[in-house]
Amino acid sequence: MNYTLSLCFALVACGSVLLAAMLTPCWQQKSNIQRAVLSLLLGMAGLFACAAGLTGLASGGGSMVLPLGLPWLPMHLRLDALGSFFMLVIGSLVLPVAVYSQGYLRHEKRLTPLAVFLPLFVLGMMGVVLSDDAFAFMLFWELMSVSSYFLVTHEHQHPENRKAGFIYLLMAHMAGLLIMGSFAVLYTASGSFEFSAMRDAELSPLWASAAFLLAGFGFGIKAGVVPMHGWLPDAHPVAPSNVSALMSGIMLKVAVFGFIRVTWGLMGSGDFQWWWGALVLAAGSSSAVTGVLMALQQHDLKRLLAYHSIENIGIILIGLGLGMLLAQAGHPMLAALGLIAALYHTINHALFKGLLFMGAGAVLHSTGSRNMEAMGGLIHRMPWTAALFLIACISISALPPFNGFVSEWLTFQTALMAPQLNGTLLTVIVPFSAAMLALAGALAATCFVKVFGVVFLGHARSDIAENAKEVDGWMKLGMAIPALLCLLLGVLPALFIPVLDQVPQALLHTSLFTDTASQNWLWLTPVDAEHASYSAPIALLGMLILGGLAFWWLHPKGAILRRSKMWSCGNPHTHARMQYNATGFSQPLRRIFAGMYQPDEHGHAERHQHKLLTTRVKYVVHVGDMVVKHLYQPVGQVTLWIAKAIRREHQRDIHAYLAYTFATVLLLLALFT
Amino acid sequence: MSTFLSQQLIDGLAALTLLISFALLAQHRMLSVLHWFAAQGVLLAVTAALVAYSSGEHELYISAIMTFLLKGLLLPWMLWRVIRSLHVHREVEPLMNNGMTMMIAVVVTLFSFHVIQPIAVTSELMTRNSMAIATACVLLSMLMMITRKKAITQVIGFLAVENSLFFAAIGATNGMPLVVEIGIAFDVLVAALIFGLFFFQIRHTFDSMEVDAMNASLIHKDDEE
Numbered sequence: 001m002n003y004t005l006s007l008c009f010a011l012v013a014c015g016s017v018l019l020a021a022m023l024t025p026c027w028q029q030k031s032n033i034q035r036a037v038l039s040l041l042l043g044m045a046g047l048f049a050c051a052a053g054l055t056g057l058a059s060g061g062g063s064m065v066l067p068l069g070l071p072w073l074p075m076h077l078r079l080d081a082l083g084s085f086f087m088l089v090i091g092s093l094v095l096p097v098a099v100y101s102q103g104y105l106r107h108e109k110r111l112t113p114l115a116v117f118l119p120l121f122v123l124g125m126m127g128v129v130l131s132d133d134a135f136a137f138m139l140f141w142e143l144m145s146v147s148s149y150f151l152v153t154h155e156h157q158h159p160e161n162r163k164a165g166f167i168y169l170l171m172a173h174m175a176g177l178l179i180m181g182s183f184a185v186l187y188t189a190s191g192s193f194e195f196s197a198m199r200d201a202e203l204s205p206l207w208a209s210a211a212f213l214l215a216g217f218g219f220g221i222k223a224g225v226v227p228m229h230g231w232l233p234d235a236h237p238v239a240p241s242n243v244s245a246l247m248s249g250i251m252l253k254v255a256v257f258g259f260i261r262v263t264w265g266l267m268g269s270g271d272f273q274w275w276w277g278a279l280v281l282a283a284g285s286s287s288a289v290t291g292v293l294m295a296l297q298q299h300d301l302k303r304l305l306a307y308h309s310i311e312n313i314g315i316i317l318i319g320l321g322l323g324m325l326l327a328q329a330g331h332p333m334l335a336a337l338g339l340i341a342a343l344y345h346t347i348n349h350a351l352f353k354g355l356l357f358m359g360a361g362a363v364l365h366s367t368g369s370r371n372m373e374a375m376g377g378l379i380h381r382m383p384w385t386a387a388l389f390l391i392a393c394i395s396i397s398a399l400p401p402f403n404g405f406v407s408e409w410l411t412f413q414t415a416l417m418a419p420q421l422n423g424t425l426l427t428v429i430v431p432f433s434a435a436m437l438a439l440a441g442a443l444a445a446t447c448f449v450k451v452f453g454v455v456f457l458g459h460a461r462s463d464i465a466e467n468a469k470e471v472d473g474w475m476k477l478g479m480a481i482p483a484l485l486c487l488l489l490g491v492l493p494a495l496f497i498p499v500l501d502q503v504p505q506a507l508l509h510t511s512l513f514t515d516t517a518s519q520n521w522l523w524l525t526p527v528d529a530e531h532a533s534y535s536a537p538i539a540l541l542g543m544l545i546l547g548g549l550a551f552w553w554l555h556p557k558g559a560i561l562r563r564s565k566m567w568s569c570g571n572p573h574t575h576a577r578m579q580y581n582a583t584g585f586s587q588p589l590r591r592i593f594a595g596m597y598q599p600d601e602h603g604h605a606e607r608h609q610h611k612l613l614t615t616r617v618k619y620v621v622h623v624g625d626m627v628v629k630h631l632y633q634p635v636g637q638v639t640l641w642i643a644k645a646i647r648r649e650h651q652r653d654i655h656a657y658l659a660y661t662f663a664t665v666l667l668l669l670a671l672f673t
Numbered sequence: 674m675s676t677f678l679s680q681q682l683i684d685g686l687a688a689l690t691l692l693i694s695f696a697l698l699a700q701h702r703m704l705s706v707l708h709w710f711a712a713q714g715v716l717l718a719v720t721a722a723l724v725a726y727s728s729g730e731h732e733l734y735i736s737a738i739m740t741f742l743l744k745g746l747l748l749p750w751m752l753w754r755v756i757r758s759l760h761v762h763r764e765v766e767p768l769m770n771n772g773m774t775m776m777i778a779v780v781v782t783l784f785s786f787h788v789i790q791p792i793a794v795t796s797e798l799m800t801r802n803s804m805a806i807a808t809a810c811v812l813l814s815m816l817m818m819i820t821r822k823k824a825i826t827q828v829i830g831f832l833a834v835e836n837s838l839f840f841a842a843i844g845a846t847n848g849m850p851l852v853v854e855i856g857i858a859f860d861v862l863v864a865a866l867i868f869g870l871f872f873f874q875i876r877h878t879f880d881s882m883e884v885d886a887m888n889a890s891l892i893h894k895d896d897e898e
Contacts, residue, residue, distance in 0.1 A: 654827070655768060658819045665812070666781075669788045 004062035007079045009052035010087055014126050016045040017119040024115035031111050038115045039102040045122060046095030053088025057081060057499050069135060076194055078132035081502035082265065086129045086257045089347045092485060093249045093354040094122055100358050100478025101242045103471060104365060108240075114154060118243065120147040125254045134183040134193045141179065141258070145172035145222075148251060151243045152235045164234035171221050171231040178218030179258065185211040186266055198266045208271045215262040216279070223255035224310045225317065226287040230625065230632040232310060233294070237302035237370065241361020244302060248309040249354035253346050256316055260339075263324075264507045269335065272328040278429055281321030285433040287314030288440035290627075293593055296447045296586045297623040300370045301360045304451065305353065308396065311440055312349040315411060316342045318437055322414045322430065327508060329421050336504035336512050337526055338414040343500055345407035348489060352395040352404060355482040359389035362475055363455065366468040372451070372582045377459040381468045386456045388479040393452050395486045397445035401540040403489035406524070408441060409534060413526040443589070450585045458579045491536045494524045583621060590623070597623045679727035683844075686720045687803040690840060691782070694813040697833060698778055699771060703756055703825065707749055710829050713836055714744030724843050732851045733843070739858050744836060748865050755869050756825060759876055766822040774820050778813055785809040807841030824875065828868045835861055 020041035027034040061079030069075045079087070101118075105111060124147060127140030149172065153165035187193060190201030203211065217228070224232035236244050263276070291310030298304035323338030362385045363378065364370055379386040395402035398409075415437070418430035460466040470476075489496060497512070505511050525533040555561070564572075590599055599621050606616040649656075693713045700706045718741035725733030767774065789805035811834055818830035839857075842849050849857075 655819050658815065658827075662812070662815045662819055665815070666784065669785070669808075673788045673791060 004055075004060065004079075006052045006056035006059065006084060007062035007064060007077070009048045009055060010079050010126070010130055011077075013045045013048035013052060013087075013091070014123055014130070016041045016048065017123040017126070020045070020119035021116050021123070024119075025112055028112050031108070034111055034115055035102060035105050035108075038105075038111075038118070039098050042101065042119060042122065043095055043098035045119075045126075046091045046093070046098055049087045049091025049094060049126060051091070052079065053084045053086075053091055054499075056084025056087065057502050060502075063132060069139070073133065073135055073193055075136045076132035076196075077130045077136070078195070079130060081506040082257070082260060083129045085343060085347075085500065085503055086253065087126065089253055089350045090122070090125055090129065090250050092347065093246065093350050093482065096478045096481040097242050097245050097249075097354065097358070098478075099481065100245075100361075100475050103474030103478070104240070104242050104358075104361055106472070110154075113150060114240065114243075117147040117150045118246075121151060121243075121246065121251075124148075125250055128254050129257060132195045134187065134195070134198070137258075138176065138180060138183070142176060144251065144254065145169075145176065148172075148239075148243075148247060151247075152239045154240055154243070155238065158238075160234075161238040164231075164238050167231045168235040171228070175218045175221035175255075178214045178221070179262075180218075182211045182214035182218060182262060185214065186262075195266060199268065203267065203271060205271075205273065208267055209273065209276075211267060212263055212276055215259060216276075216283075219255045219259040219262070220283065223252050223259070223313045223317075224287075225283050225313060226290045226310060227627045227631055229287070229291070229310050230628045233298075233303050233306045233625065236306035236309065237300060241302070241357055241364060244305075245354040245357035245361070248306060248357055249350040252309055252313055253350055256313070256320075256342075256346060260320070260507075264339075269324075269327040269332070269508055272324050274325065274328050274423070274426070277321050277324030277326075277328055278426065279321075280317055280324055281429060281433050284314045284317030284319075284321050285436040287311065287317060289314070289436050289443075290596075292440045292443040292447060293589075293596060294623075294625060296443060296450070296589050297597065297599075299372050299582050301363065301372050301451070301455065302357065302370050304372075304447070305356050305360060308356075308444065308447070309349075309353060311444060312345065312353065312396070314440065315408065315437060316345050316349070318342075318433055319345060319407075319411045319414065321433075322411070322417075325421060325426060325430070326414070326417065329426075331417070331420055332504075332508045332510040333512065334414065334417050334420060334527075336501075336508050336510055337410065337417075339504050339507065340497060340500055340512065341407055341410035341414055343503060344410060344489075344493070344497070345404075348395065348403040348407050348486070351482040351485050351489070352392045352402075355388065355392040355479055355486065356396065358475070358479045358482075359385055359392060362471045362479070363468075365471055365475070367464040369462075369464055372454050374462040375455045375465045376461040376576065376579065377457065378465060378468055379456040381465075382456075382470045384470060384476045385479070388476070388483045389456065390452060391483040391486055393448040395490065397448050398441045399445070401487070401490050401536050401543065403486050403493070406490060406493040406534070406536065408437070410526055411437060413532060416532075417527070446589070450582060453580070454582045454585065459576055461576045461579070461581070491540055492521060493536060494521050497524065583619075590621070596626070598626065599623045676727065679723060682723055683720065683727075683803060686716060686723065687806040687840075687844070690716055690720070690837075691806045691809055691813075694810045694833070694837070695775070695778060697829070698774060698813055698817050698820075701771075703823070704753075706826060706829060707752055707756065710752075710833065711745055711749035713833065714746075714749065715741060717836055717840055718745055720840065721843055735851060736854045736858075739855070740839070743858055743862060744832075747862070748832060751865055751869055752825065752829065755872050759825075759872060767820050768822055769820045774816065778816060781812045781816065782809040785812055803844035804841065807837050807844055810837035810840060813837075825872065828865075832861065832865065 020038055023041070024034050024038050027037065056079050061081070061084055063076070063078035066075040066077060105114065108114065121144060124140045124142075124144030128137060128144060131137040131140055146169075149165055149169045152168050153161055155161050156165070183193075185207055186198045186201065186203075189203050189207060190197040192198070221228040221231075236248050239247060263272075288311050291307050291312075291314055295304050295307035295311065298307060319338050319342030321338075323335045323342065326332075326338055327335035360370070362382065363375065366382065367375060367378075369375070391402065395404040398404040412434060415430055415434035418427055418434075421427060421430065501511050522537055523533045523535045525531070590597055600623070602618075602620045604618045605614050606618075607613060608615040690713065693709055693716065696709045697706060697713070700709060718737045721733050721737035721740055725731060725737060785808040786805045789808055792804060814830050814833035814837055817833065818827045821827060821830065835857075
């Protein structure tokens with residue numbers, strides 16, 4: 001047992017969310033107090049989680065045994081480097097979401113279920129990160145899954161929310177089952193539920209592969225990896241926006257944490273086989289491209305963001321897969337680079353996706369709609385939200401000087417090390433997945449041009465957009481914190497990456513290249529200075545100078561400024577419906593990738609008297625998720641068919657039961673002689 | 674009587690029991706089913722008495738007498754009364770045609786001989802051959818329960834299973850302890866009484882003795898609810 005400051009912080013964080021879950025039902029009648037207590041305790045938890053993460057990364061974690069749980073298996077908790085990092089990820093989003101919730105939940109009528117399940121959800125995630133035995137891990141994992149189910153079905157009066165919740169619960173349980181299977185394999189090898197024993201266990205290659213596949217599919221379902229992602233675009237949008245921010249921002253990351261914990265931590269990089277990394281890389285590439293392609297065709301703002309989560313999980317997996325390949329090929333330092341790229345993207349995605357969902361929540365809060373086609377021109381009415389949302393858009397599009405660029409650039413730098421790998425197959429796969437990553441990045445940028453352009457620019461397409469109001473100070477502050485962090489992580493990566501160096505040291509027993517780990521704040525050099533290096537501060541400075549010059553050149557002093565409507569092509573008589581809309585913007589891509597989308601299009605023109613006099617044109621397009629259509633629905637149908645057949649067998653007459661008995665007797669006689 | 678002769682006799686009686694099982698399965702009329710059932714009971718009593726005589730286990734005489742009274746007279750009489758008062762004595766109404774049932778019965782008999790063979794080789798009891806026949810009889814009685822529509826034939830099938838088990842017990846172990854046998858005999862008697870009561874109740878409720886009609890009635894009720 002080893003109490004340290006960081007572990008104390010982590011326990012305080014867990015305690016305050018537990019306290020929040022227990023205290024908030026006391027003020028069921030006074031929703032103001034309830035909301036304040038919830039936000040305060042949640043914010044405290046976020047703050048302490050951040051503190052635990054930072055101190056854990058800086059000065060090492062600790063471990064302890066709590067006398068809870070099964071009689072012969074007390075709860076083992078441990079805060080190591082990996083756990084500390086994920087505590088930091090959790091804390092850095094829980095804190096702003098807590099601030100944001102204070103404003104967002106102001107008009108919430110049924111606050112109590114949220115006030116109970118939201119802290120429990122956060123507790124579950126923190127517990128998963130802290131637990132050091134399989135039992136505690138599964139306990140907290142299920143706490144996280146089940147409480148988030150109640151959050152998804154918070155607005156259960158709509159039948160589609162209940163359906164989304166059901167599919168979510170089903171997939172979460174399947175994931176839990178697979179993960180349990182993986183722990184079962186590790187338990188057989190080690191004879192103990194404690195992670196410390198599992199780390200030392202020797203696995204035969206076959207069993208190691210079984211454990212890897214079970215863990216990969218289990219955590220993959222929860223992380224929304226293609227093709228197991230079908231539940232995610234349904235479940236994330238229907239939750240309240242602050243919850244969506246947490247689900248997309250951290251819960252998916254907890255699944256990534258679980259994957260790293262089991263494969264890199266418990267099995268160890270010595271057990272890696274070459275196809276594991278290739279599989280992770282392939283899953284990552286397909287998730288990245290599929291996620292962003294599907295996102296491009298969505299009109300529901302939150303559903304679009306949910307598909308982008310799939311894309312970003314894909315990018316994280318590409319980093320991890322590269323790391324696994326390099327570790328297996330005997331390049332631990334390069335593997336460490338891949339791992340760092342994945343982890344860096346993890347925290348980046350948590351921040352900007354949290355910010356995006358909070359921004360979407362702000363738009364939803366003031367317009368009451370998630371449909372992008374009904375919006376437009378919100379930048380005039382919600383300038384703060386628009387500015388903060390723009391920061392998140394730039395970050396997720398991987399443009400400098402924000403943080404998304406740094407992590408994707410690091411991933412590319414790792415991919416460029418592919419020639420170090422042995423085997424022609426790998427040297428083909430890796431550049432291919434790098435190309436997929438580049439494609440995903442470009443498409444993501446397109447998608448966010450569409451989002452920002454359609455939602456915030458132009459002019460209002462409906463009354464709800466016309467009458468939108470800026471959100472209150474709490475929500476603005478809640479969005480400002482992650483925006484600031486996005487900028488900081490984007491400008492000063494060279495200061496943050498050496499802090500992360502603890503994680504590869506613990507998992508791979510190696511640290512980063514000296515150039516990378518050195519505290520040179522100006523230059524980030526992944527391998528060495530001859531290869532490549534990036535200086536975010538200089539890039540930022542250059543951008544500011546160029547931008548300033550451009551502004552000065554375009555708006556010279558005293559020049560007369562003519563303001564007119566956006567995207568009117570100079571035509572003074574415009575109508576809001578003449579603007580480029582979301583469907584129109586994504587149309588070219590719908591053509592290019594028609595094979596993947598298989599869009600369901602219907603065009604109809606009403607003509608009046610003459611065939612050239614078109615009075616009205618109607619165009620309806622629907623792009624369904626191919627995975628849902630070709631994987632989820634057939635599996636569901638087969639399951640239903642089997643269930644029906646069994647039910648028919650259950651309702652037979654007595655002769656059939658007697659015949660079953662007879663057949664069983666005959667079978668047993670035949671078997672036991 | 675020499676051991677050889679008694680063994681021959683027991684084997685002969687066992688063969689007769691098997692024949693009766695086939696006969697039970699082949700009958701068309703309810704009353705003849707009942708007659709064959711009574712004959713099986715009597716045959717069982719004779720077998721028990723013969724085993725008691727040749728093995729010198731005098732307790733078996735008592736169980737032979739009990740078997741005769743209970744299975745040879747009392748149970749058939751009770752069932753006969755039920756059949757008469759319910760007017761179901763005409764047709765047995767099989768689910769499967771008779772030829773098919775007999776084919777299956779032959780296969781099942783061969784199967785049970787095949788299954789029991791390893792035991793029969795190692796056994797030293799004089800009744801060892803009867804084991805295979807008893808197993809076959811149990812299976813044939815079950816087959817009778819499966820392939821008949823009327824509830825009464827199913828009860829007769831059930832009682833025939835019990836008969837075959839008793840036969841197996843005599844054959845395999847020279848009879849169970851007397852206490853156990855008396856207990857089982859009373860169980861069977863009580864079961865027969867309860868079945869008898871049930872028949873009247875079922876007739877009263879469903880206006881039919883066919884199992885299908887009961888099912889249909891239940892499903893119909895479900896639909897109404």
